Amino acid sequence: MGTRQAVRTGGRSARVQQAVHEAVRALLAERDRADLTVPLVAARAGVTPSTVYRRWGDLQELLADVALEHMRPDGPPTDLGSLRDDLAAWAEEWLEETSSPTGRAFIRDVVAGDDGGRSTGQCCAYTSGRIQAILTRSAGRGEDVPTLDAVLDHVLAPMTYRVLFMSDSLAPGYGRALVDSLLDAR
Amino acid sequence: MGTRQAVRTGGRSARVQQAVHEAVRALLAERDRADLTVPLVAARAGVTPSTVYRRWGDLQELLADVALEHMRPDGPPTDLGSLRDDLAAWAEEWLEETSSPTGRAFIRDVVAGDDGGRSTGQCCAYTSGRIQAILTRSAGRGEDVPTLDAVLDHVLAPMTYRVLFMSDSLAPGYGRALVDSLLDAR
DNA sequence: GCTTTAAAGCAAAGGATTTGCGTTAGCAAC
DNA sequence: GTTGCTAACGCAAATCCTTTGCTTTAAAGC
Numbered sequence: 001m002g003t004r005q006a007v008r009t010g011g012r013s014a015r016v017q018q019a020v021h022e023a024v025r026a027l028l029a030e031r032d033r034a035d036l037t038v039p040l041v042a043a044r045a046g047v048t049p050s051t052v053y054r055r056w057g058d059l060q061e062l063l064a065d066v067a068l069e070h071m072r073p074d075g076p077p078t079d080l081g082s083l084r085d086d087l088a089a090w091a092e093e094w095l096e097e098t099s100s101p102t103g104r105a106f107i108r109d110v111v112a113g114d115d116g117g118r119s120t121g122q123c124c125a126y127t128s129g130r131i132q133a134i135l136t137r138s139a140g141r142g143e144d145v146p147t148l149d150a151v152l153d154h155v156l157a158p159m160t161y162r163v164l165f166m167s168d169s170l171a172p173g174y175g176r177a178l179v180d181s182l183l184d185a186r
Numbered sequence: 187m188g189t190r191q192a193v194r195t196g197g198r199s200a201r202v203q204q205a206v207h208e209a210v211r212a213l214l215a216e217r218d219r220a221d222l223t224v225p226l227v228a229a230r231a232g233v234t235p236s237t238v239y240r241r242w243g244d245l246q247e248l249l250a251d252v253a254l255e256h257m258r259p260d261g262p263p264t265d266l267g268s269l270r271d272d273l274a275a276w277a278e279e280w281l282e283e284t285s286s287p288t289g290r291a292f293i294r295d296v297v298a299g300d301d302g303g304r305s306t307g308q309c310c311a312y313t314s315g316r317i318q319a320i321l322t323r324s325a326g327r328g329e330d331v332p333t334l335d336a337v338l339d340h341v342l343a344p345m346t347y348r349v350l351f352m353s354d355s356l357a358p359g360y361g362r363a364l365v366d367s368l369l370d371a372r
Numbered sequence: 373g374c375t376t377t378a379a380a381g382c383a384a385a386g387g388a389t390t391t392g393c394g395t396t397a398g399c400a401a402c
Numbered sequence: 403g404t405t406g407c408t409a410a411c412g413c414a415a416a417t418c419c420t421t422t423g424c425t426t427t428a429a430a431g432c
Contacts, residue, residue, distance in 0.1 A: 157343040
């Protein structure tokens with residue numbers, strides 16, 4: 001028997017995925033989000049609509065996939081020498097990226113196109129990984145660090161809630177204020 | 187001149203809205219969410235699909251509307267005599283209602299079918315109103331109460347984040363723990 | 373009542389989505 | 403290499419959803 005259900009990861013499949021993702025990004029940049037359709041994306045990517053439907057299911061899941069790709073961390077978090085500054089820098093950067101209409105739309109796509117918790121779970125995993133990296137690095141310096149859950153509850157969650165539900169009430173410095181409030185309450 | 191753009195609020199319009207909402211609720215109870223379509227809902231409600239499209243735009247906005255209806259508070263918050271107990275009771279009740287697959291779907295619908303922040307804003311308004319009622323009542327008793335923002339940041343936001351992004355990591359007692367942590371940190 | 377007109381019904385046109393089948397091209401074994 | 407296997411793509415027909423112009427109904431104000 002040996003190999004069962006060999007999933008194709010490279011070659012044409014990879015090219016198609018890349019072309020479709022890039023088509024979505026390009027169209028999002030130049031058109032209104034409501035105008036996006038699967039046939040439109042497929043045409044731009046040089047692919048048949050049925051290919052998109054078979055691989056992604058529908059437009060929402062495709063958008064969620066693209067949004068996740070955009071959220072994947074690329075480098076190590078910036079190192080400013082202290083836990084407080086590192087967390088604050090990360091929080092402010094996160095807010096900067098997600099409080100714009102475009103960034104907010106990405107989060108909404110992840111939540112909306114959620115096939116049984118896959119995309120939200122992955123989104124959370126990316127973010128948690130990033131935070132944990134900051135915490136671990138600080139612990140290595142000998143600092144006293146809060147738990148990952150504490151950072152999720154007291155920094156990430158409030159920011160996410162406000163981006164999703166109260167996008168108008170986001171003042172600059174909010175991220176740093178949350179970090180300060182967490183670190184000073186011990 | 188006088189009346190401009192008289193919006194119809196009663197009679198047939200109200201009956202149609204009610205019939206469509208009820209059709210959605212009935213279909214959600216007996217079918218899989220992915221099988222829902224506008225023509226299906228319209229048929230169940232005894233209405234033409236174009237009526238639904240003209241009033242709600244698309245299925246997502248209709249689902250968001252139904253979800254909001256479901257979230258509208260009906261009575262005053264339960265009064266247990268103390269801020270801590272009232273907040274904890276509210277938090278646990280909120281979690282109970284929204285951590286089920288159905289409840290989670292409602293929140294996702296509100297976020298997904300969001301036409302420029304209307305549905306999320308309304309959702310937030312309902313919840314904030316409820317919390318503010320608890321706070322005001324407690325203040326009337328002479329208790330020292332936190333700000334609404336503090337409750338949003340430290341209780342509602344963490345619960346919402348976990349429901350949306352980490353639905354598996356919800357332990358019973360989480361709501362009360364958040365309330366305790368907020369009230370004891372002062 | 374009578375008038376006005378917002379909202380619903382109807383039906384045709386225009387797209388999006390699904391699906392069966394033939395074709396292409398990764399991958400593995402030889 | 404080259405061959406066999408089959409996942410993934412292309413194509414096209416069928417189906418279904420969505421939009422839209424026009425007509426009809428029935429709220430709301432006089």
